[in-house]
Amino acid sequence: MKILIYIEDNDNKINSNSLESLKAAQDIKTNKNGEVYAVTFNDSVANELTKYDLDRVYSFKDSNLDDYSPLFFIKAMEKMIKEIKPDMIIFGHTYQTRDWVPRLSARLDIPFISDCTGIKIEDDLKFIRQLYQGKVTADFTVSSFPLILSFQSGSFRADQISNGSSEVDSSNIDFNDVVNTIHPDEKFQESESEVDLTQADVIVSVGRGIGKEDNLPMVNELAEKLGGNVASSRPIVDSGWLEPYHQIGSSGQTVSPKLYIALGMSGAIQHVVGMKGSQNIVVINKDSNAPFFELADYAVVGDILEIIPKMIEVLDS
Template sequence: MKILIYIEDNDNKINSNSLESLKAAQEIKANKSGQVYAVTFNDIIANELTRYDLDKIYSFKNSNLDDYSPLFFIKAMENMIEEIKPDIIIFGHTYQTRDWVPRLSARLDIPFISDCTGIKIEDDLKFVRQLYQGKVTADFTVSSFPLILSFQSGSFRADQISNGSSEVNSSNIDFNDVVNTIHPDEKFQESESEVDLTQADIIVSIGRGIGKEDNLPMVNELAEKLGGNVASSRPIVDSGWLEPYHQIGSSGQTVSPKLYIALGMSGAIQHVVGMKGSQNIVVINKDSNAPFFELADYAVVGDILEIIPKMIEVLDS
């Protein structure tokens, strides 16, 4: 089975969602026997990829690929697919790929299963998606190829990618037959006051157990002393206590930090789908039957209003 994965660059750095999706490609290869090929439009990214277990890395050079331009991206990827003839083409489910990959799918008449959260490898391959804002999990069974997939951020752990040594095949590409009718605006820049939680190593997340808005300062202090960021469940945002960009879950951000501390949260599936890829999960809740404890690497049964000040005290000492 041939697997082709597109690696997106983010200001000359590997997009974290693309890197996590590489783990998905390696899992399929390990169970179905085959090769994993990576393609990128950035030489810096291509050189970074050489430390991972890939059968080959392809890098296209052309000034039209320096910035996001969907029609040029589609043409480059179309050429790559025609050359390799992969069974599965994998993307991270990013803002860019949401725009241009459906066009690629339609142009090549290849089915596209988007926003997957997992893989089940049995006699047939099954890909997991969340439906109805995370209320339902569906398995999509695949029996024919080729197929295009995209994986949600946090679905796989980048720290579990197999390392190795691979070579880069750099080549130029001819775009003479591309009539570019789409000209994207400048890249969106988030407000300085907003937080991109997808890049955070440590997240302190709060739920309704915080009680009232007046208790938020202690959470902010704890996050600051840990060098982390504050996040929350939807009820906190709906109450107006925190801005929407703090929300984790099916209707918020999807994250996979090194440490996720859940304070006073029950563990509703709508929230869990947004953080289940975290490397270490600490859950503190006075309800010993809270579903969140099933995900916890470290569990503490207790009142967060008593425990948070003690945590701050220990950090101060």
């Protein structure tokens, strides 16, 4: 099986979601005796990719690819697909790929399964996707290839990618036949107050068990002392106690930190789908029957309003 993965760049660095999706490509390669080829539109990223287990890295050079421009991206990727003839084309599910990959799918008449959260490698490949805001998990199978896939952030662990050595094939591309009707505006800058939880090693997440907004400062203090970031379930955001970018789950961010501490959270499936890839999960809840305990590596039955101050006290000492 021949696999082509597109690696997006963020300011000359590999996009974290693309890197996680590389793990998916490698898993399929290992189990299906395949080959993995990477393509990027950035030379710095191409050179960085050579340290991973890839059969080859392809890089396109052209000023039209320096900034996001869907028509040029589609043309470049179309050229790559027609040359390599892959069975599977993989993308990270990012803001950019949500825009241009459906167009690519339609242009080449290749089926597209978007926003996958995992794979099951059996006799037939199965691709896992959440439906109805995370209330239903569906397994998708395909009867023919090629196929386009995108994977949600946090679905795979970038630190489990196999290293290796690969060469870069860099080439130019002719865009003379592209009539560009889309021109990029000034590049969007994230608010300095916003936090990209997908990059956090430690996350302290809070649910309705916190009781009231006035109790949130102790959660912030705990997260700060652990060198982590604060996250929450949807009810906390809906109540206006935290900004939407703190929300984890099917309608929020998907994360896979080294440590995830869940405070006063029941463990609704809509939340769990956004953090189940965490390496170590600590659940603290006074309800011993909370579903979240089934997912916990470490479980504490108790009142978080009593336990959080004691945790802070221990960290201070």
